[in-house]
Amino acid sequence: MRNIQTIALALLLGSTALAPAMAAQPADQAAREKAFDASISSADQMGWLKSMSSAPNHVSSPHDKANADFILSQFKAWGWDARIETFEVLYPTPISTTVELIAPTHIVLGGQEPAIPEDATSGNTKGALPPYVAFQGDGDVTAAVVYANYGMPDDYLALARRGIDVKGKIVVTRYGGGWRGLKPKLAQDHGAIGCIIYSDPGDDGYGDTDSYPKGEARPETGVQRGSVADMPLYPGDPLTPGVGATRTAKRLARADAKTILKIPVLPMSYGDAVKILSQLAGPQAPDGWRGGLPITYHIGGTDTVKLHLAVKSEWSLKTIYDVIAMMPGKDRPDEWVIRGNHHDGWVFGAQDPLSGNVAMLSEAKALGALRAGGWQPSRTIVYASWDAEEPMLLGSTEWAETHADELQKKAVIYINTDGNGRGFLSAEGSHEYQHMVNAVAADITDPQTGVSVLQRLRAKVQADAFDGRDHNETALTAAEAGGDMPIGALGSGSDFSAMLQHLGVPALNIGYGGDAASGGSYHSIYDSYDHYTRFEDPGLAYGAVLSKTVGRMVLRIADAETPPVRFGELATTVKGYLGEVQKLVDTRRKQDDKRAALLAAGAFKLATDPLAPVAAPQAEAPTPFIELAALSNAVARLETSAKAFDAAYAAKAATLTPAARTRLNTALRDIDQLFLVPEGLPGRPWYKHLIYAPGRFTGYGAKTLPGVREAIEERRFADANRYAGLTAAAIAAYAARLDTARGIIG
């Protein structure tokens, strides 16, 4: 459900350590991959995509169930041991959604997005969700309006400096700048009684590119649906945190489910939003709050503009349908390589999620053909087509929670995809797999340029830097050196979260994008087959590329004697994160000193325009030094142990006895679970990973070393010191396990 535009631009953060090249793939492996590729067909994917996106397929819709059944039948036809696993989850559907301007004039807003003649399915909205966000809190409110930009924490600081309080008001925010669900959550936390989230044309409308149907950007009538459950607390069914939502599961009362908001919230098109925003009085919005509407943005807060917002939902439990297909491993059946993509959409879901799902189906078909030809994977391969990802990762989370013990015993890796598109490889995940990702990327040909997707990516970063576009400096250094490109850290926003952050299973999230200015159809009725095949991936060329990319990863991990991990990149990356945290402390201390000095000198008061005053920022207690020595020592030890292991493995892997190999694999299979802390992160016990987490105030965006970093950012200094110790212990244990594994190699 993540916006491909965001992913594509965030591509490839992380470290760039160079290390000895992996051994070339064995000849039989190369032949197998060639055979695999021969079964991948863009035409197949076009057909599946057209059919699966032909009707609304949100959770609990008939077509979503039909798609699950179709996927099941395909897996079976291709020889997989497949079944549907169901869960009973809380999933609200709208009974009525009302939004209307009450003052200065009465204007009815909202309602379903209109059909566009050039888009064949856009008229098939019978049974489709209207613009709505899941897990808002039903209510009926009328109040004055405050425009709060992206609705992120800094925006509330800016409001306070302009004397604006949102208590008792309806907050209008725009999409972007942070995850959707944080906007109403923060509005609610600040006392607002309702929230609107609209799509500003400067972000994904005409300010980006031509509007649909002329181009791919969001039209005046387009609305982004989505979930506003408090995902940074926990994903999955709000009623069953930490356990699977089976029929018999013990459930919270809805009123006790902390991930459900208390205030009504609706998404909105800019065609509607401009009717509100153009009326607002009050202070002028700060410079960075200006969107693409042809108005001067004001903050409002006066009674001259009033909105009526009412939402009523149907809150019964719904059945969701995860398709789970297995291909047993012949040598190591209890080591699982898991690969997934969800199948539920918000409306037709052609890009999100079906473009990724049909790529996954191609892989399954190709693996089935290999199996039919006599090959059997060494490890067990599990393919999963998840339901209910959109409301908040329900299908994957409930499955992972239900099978937690088995997964922690058997899972080697989880590889995820979601919406795909034309462009550049984007990879995020567990950094011991960084080199494998690069090795695969070197073997995949980009269909538009004929070079490897790795080479195209290196060219992109360098051209971006030369031409002054946004780019990542670490990636640039890597690209210039011609070495491995860094992969990014995983936050949230798709089905890897429970595997990685709750269970400690290594994970990767893979996709292509960045050529087309996608994002304009995201979570709207215009995310259709027509839109997707016209703009985002004509002919599904990149659908086939995604299949070949992920298929190789699955094959190489499933068939390797030991999974193709390398820990030097992990250590270097974690060392980089530590450097960022150290710098954060330093920056914060300087900023605190400067703030105090400027406050003492009255500088903010002197600097502001007295006719449009902006008050001084609030005084803050200074950031203390944080106890980072143990963490620094642990990271240094990790680096030493990782390099030693990698060198030993490179030198002696070929000589390992089968017994030693088994002991080595056992030592490594669950090593990432050492990064988990049983009590979880501060205030959110479900998230247990001490290296990667979705940010409390970024949502989908990752926070690395989260226990420490977020505590410093949020001035919870006792937490920072405590989690620096916990993280140090986890990293030291990881290093010790690497030493043990190196001992097995001998």
Place this chain on the structure above:
Amino acid sequence: MRNIQTIALALLLGSTALAPAMAAQPADQAAREKAFDASISSADQMGWLKSMSSAPNHVSSPHDKANADFILSQFKAWGWDARIETFEVLYPTPISTTVELIAPTHIVLGGQEPAIPEDATSGNTKGALPPYVAFQGDGDVTAAVVYANYGMPDDYLALARRGIDVKGKIVVTRYGGGWRGLKPKLAQDHGAIGCIIYSDPGDDGYGDTDSYPKGEARPETGVQRGSVADMPLYPGDPLTPGVGATRTAKRLARADAKTILKIPVLPMSYGDAVKILSQLAGPQAPDGWRGGLPITYHIGGTDTVKLHLAVKSEWSLKTIYDVIAMMPGKDRPDEWVIRGNHHDGWVFGAQDPLSGNVAMLSEAKALGALRAGGWQPSRTIVYASWDAEEPMLLGSTEWAETHADELQKKAVIYINTDGNGRGFLSAEGSHEYQHMVNAVAADITDPQTGVSVLQRLRAKVQADAFDGRDHNETALTAAEAGGDMPIGALGSGSDFSAMLQHLGVPALNIGYGGDAASGGSYHSIYDSYDHYTRFEDPGLAYGAVLSKTVGRMVLRIADAETPPVRFGELATTVKGYLGEVQKLVDTRRKQDDKRAALLAAGAFKLATDPLAPVAAPQAEAPTPFIELAALSNAVARLETSAKAFDAAYAAKAATLTPAARTRLNTALRDIDQLFLVPEGLPGRPWYKHLIYAPGRFTGYGAKTLPGVREAIEERRFADANRYAGLTAAAIAAYAARLDTARGIIG
């Protein structure tokens, strides 16, 4: 005629050297300044402003002449020896201006800006100039349209990479990003046959603040007039470069005047421009080209959109009226302190130039009152109210050229003002006066906050930095240290240019601004008394502040035994410029290497979206090392000599004999003329100053060490080496003169 918004944001670039504090002002000086202040009246200024801005006052209009007569009468009434000096200049006025969309539909555009009920003079447009730019080339053309963003050199590189040629087309550019006159000049140089310059609402319209009359921003109908003479070649009358445009002057034929453009050009409102831009096809405009219109910006270039543009002007010579008033010095009558502000506007000209002119009148009245009370300045004071600044500095340039010999013998300094506004002190000029500017700023109370304007400025820079707004790092360092704030370098755009850059007279340009979001009335009919007193300086509080600021400078320089100069700041500033030039060479060399490597690797081709390709940049010969050793040695010598002089003067000035004092003043009076090079800058002999010049491709924006810096930027490497030598020689001569002056002190 410079836009106060631009000036205010550019405030205070330069160096921050700390040096021994100047001696406190003598007691009689303080008393005199107090008496001076007592004569400054915002009410006076309100009255003068209302009357002078009551009718159109562009060059050759009756009211401009009436204003000159009024100013003359006031000077005389205040006891000055005043007269009007006339010149006969080429000044075209429009006979007809036509602009209309021909395809895809016929829409008549252009015409006079409409009256606004809330603006009392906006209906008095009889005799006013319609939207027009002076010194465009008359013509009648019909052609396809290309949108070229700000129309600066980089924009043409971006067009080329998208396969768009402007030959035979009409280029539509938007205001901003560089000086107005460069836009049609560059369009013409690239083969365009016509040019439109429009005001985008993202720059000074609703994207900035509320539109007039609700707020001060440019309304949908507002148009910015201006001059498009090729000022970077030479300012003043196009027919008399280098000599005064007296009745009998030898004149060029109009066809031979190189500062007059060859193609027709008109300015435009965004209300009109959107009718063109919204129709354009062709490639999508690059990200940075997006303005505030609610459209996707395209480049055009196809025959589907055609414009008809026709301009016919009346090209006779016109008489202009400089008011020159003198107050003879009692001790040093042949040392002149000159101070000026122009009186011609584009329409009513309340802000530009009359807000500065009425502040100057207050000073003249106050000096007259001091004189009437028995005081007489030690040096001669000359006040000048220039005509015809707007068409391109004609009044000041022709006067300076006419009196060049006398000015080079007598002028000590020229202090300029132009439009003024509410906010922060902005000062630019010759850096030996930097400390004097700071000493005055420390003595002036800001009317909104009650602290000194220097303290408020220091607070502003620090608050801007803390809050993440644009700021200058050198100014920030200075503000944090609590020392002198740097002053900026002078480029062009107001009447200091001939004095400084042609004659080598030290100059300062002083103004206030930055609180109000001014710029929205600039050069339109809405630059009115109502607009100015409502938004830009209610009650003309900052008019009085400007008078007190500049009045002190005039008094302190006119009465000092030796003008209050200090050369350490000049040396440090020039050293900073040298550092920038050295860094420029280094940056260019690296960029050249990188471009060559990426071209060789085909990286640009791999990185671009094949469906919307952007070609690779053109290959460039690498930037060589430049001979900067002699220049480095000269700058080092300047630093040594300047510090030695400042120290000697601070220690021994009080003990100087009258004869030594006279010799010292003689040695220093024309020292800045040593910065002139007789042959002028490459390709533009009128500009002779080797430290400060308006940029060939920035216009108003300064280029420092221009002979070297611009040659490197434009890949004229032989020029760069040659002007490095010339500049080194000039700086060494300056240092030698300082050594001589120090010898006089003993």
